[in-house]
Amino acid sequence: MINYESIKPLLFKLQPESAHHLAESVLRMPNVCQLPFNPFLNSHFITDDVLKQNLFGREFLNPIGLGAGFDKNATMIRGMQILGFGFTEIGTVTPKPQAGNPKPRMFRHIEEETLQNAMGFNNEGAYKVVKRLKQRFPFTTPIGVNIGKNKLTSEQDAISDYTHLIKSLDGLGDYFVINISSPNTPGLRDLQNEEFITELFKEAKALTKMPILLKIAPDMTPEDAIALTTMAVEKGADGIIATNTTIDYSLVKEPKDIGGLSGAVLKEKSFQLFDAIAEKLYGKTILISVGGIDSAEEAYRRIKAGASLVQIYSGLVFHGPDMIMNINKELIELIKADGYSNITEAIGADRK
Numbered sequence: 001m002i003n004y005e006s007i008k009p010l011l012f013k014l015q016p017e018s019a020h021h022l023a024e025s026v027l028r029m030p031n032v033c034q035l036p037f038n039p040f041l042n043s044h045f046i047t048d049d050v051l052k053q054n055l056f057g058r059e060f061l062n063p064i065g066l067g068a069g070f071d072k073n074a075t076m077i078r079g080m081q082i083l084g085f086g087f088t089e090i091g092t093v094t095p096k097p098q099a100g101n102p103k104p105r106m107f108r109h110i111e112e113e114t115l116q117n118a119m120g121f122n123n124e125g126a127y128k129v130v131k132r133l134k135q136r137f138p139f140t141t142p143i144g145v146n147i148g149k150n151k152l153t154s155e156q157d158a159i160s161d162y163t164h165l166i167k168s169l170d171g172l173g174d175y176f177v178i179n180i181s182s183p184n185t186p187g188l189r190d191l192q193n194e195e196f197i198t199e200l201f202k203e204a205k206a207l208t209k210m211p212i213l214l215k216i217a218p219d220m221t222p223e224d225a226i227a228l229t230t231m232a233v234e235k236g237a238d239g240i241i242a243t244n245t246t247i248d249y250s251l252v253k254e255p256k257d258i259g260g261l262s263g264a265v266l267k268e269k270s271f272q273l274f275d276a277i278a279e280k281l282y283g284k285t286i287l288i289s290v291g292g293i294d295s296a297e298e299a300y301r302r303i304k305a306g307a308s309l310v311q312i313y314s315g316l317v318f319h320g321p322d323m324i325m326n327i328n329k330e331l332i333e334l335i336k337a338d339g340y341s342n343i344t345e346a347i348g349a350d351r352k
């Protein structure tokens with residue numbers, strides 16, 4: 001057990017990005033030597049027959065994944081298993097390395113258990129991430145590879161950024177995620193349109209056998225989100241991840257004027273949009289829910305609404321790594337209490 005509540009005040013004295021770097025420096029260590037971390041792995045990585053399911057041709061030992069943006073450069077894959085995540089989404093990776101937006105670009109709204117970030121796809125670029133993934137391959141838990149265009153790539157040339165990334169990273173993960181939903185790359189969300197998605201999936205599907213999912217923003221009407229995701233699935237998307245961060249700044253008391261909000265204030269907005277999409281697409285494609293999940297009850301609500309998997313980012317910052325273990329343990333009890341013997345029976349239970 002980690003007493004995160006005693007570390008948190010010290011961690012929260014640091015700038016959010018410095019705290020992230022500190023966490024990363026610890027979570028990179030198992031790449032060099034895992035042995036000292038094994039007791040933590042044994043206590044925190046929870047699996048059970050109730051939680052196991054096969055998706056994308058891989059076994060997921062538990063359904064709680066790390067949301068994109070925490071491990072942008074695939075430096076913490078082992079560390080994330082040790083914390084108990086059943087899968088990790090690395091990235092967003094862009095073709096060329098880029099520095100991201102000027103600092104400060106990550107903020108905490110502590111009382112609201114909310115983060116606001118305007119990182120802007122800071123990452124080491126495809127070349128380095130490919131090298132790193134090859135060193136770590138094969139992975140014991142599934143890996144999602146989240147990809148995005150470089151800031152300086154025009155919207156007209158965006159497709160070639162995505163196809164370049166798919167060619168470079170093909171075979172180095174279990175699924176791709178097309179990220180056109182970050183609010184921090186100018187013009188990126190404009191790519192959430194039929195013409196771009198049609199062309200993108202046509203070209204992308206010809207390049208890889210890996211499933212390709214689309215991650216969407218929460219700042220759409222349910223009607224627009226349903227239309228967009230239904231069309232994406234028709235054009236070849238193998239799944240939908242909902243949602244990214246929101247630009248609805250009315251959700252916090254003292255918003256900064258840049259970036260997107262994640263964490264507790266996103267919970268209801270993200271759930272509502274996910275639920276609307278699931279009503280249409282549950283059973284037709286794989287759905288992953290992310291946004292404000294911070295308890296087993298919330299994870300289970302998403303699962304019963306149709307999510308095969310869920311992801312967490314901000315909850316980890318506010319509640320610490322024991323939360324992943326606790327959610328998985330409690331999820332086993334919630335699933336059993338409903339009389340199910342496996343998570344697959346609970347997925348979409350509220351839709352039936």
Ligand SMILES: Cc1cc2nc3c(=O)[nH]c(=O)nc-3n(C[C@H](O)[C@H](O)[C@H](O)COP(=O)(O)O)c2cc1C
Nearest residue numbers: 067068069092117243244262263291292312313314
């Ligand atoms: C600091 C930060 C960086 C993020 N970077 C990315 C990213 O690079 N790509 C992406 O698809 N989502 C990114 N996200 C969004 C998360 O993956 C997730 O969709 C969102 O934070 C909602 O989940 P949460 O409420 O559990 O944090 C980022 C979120 C945060 C807080």
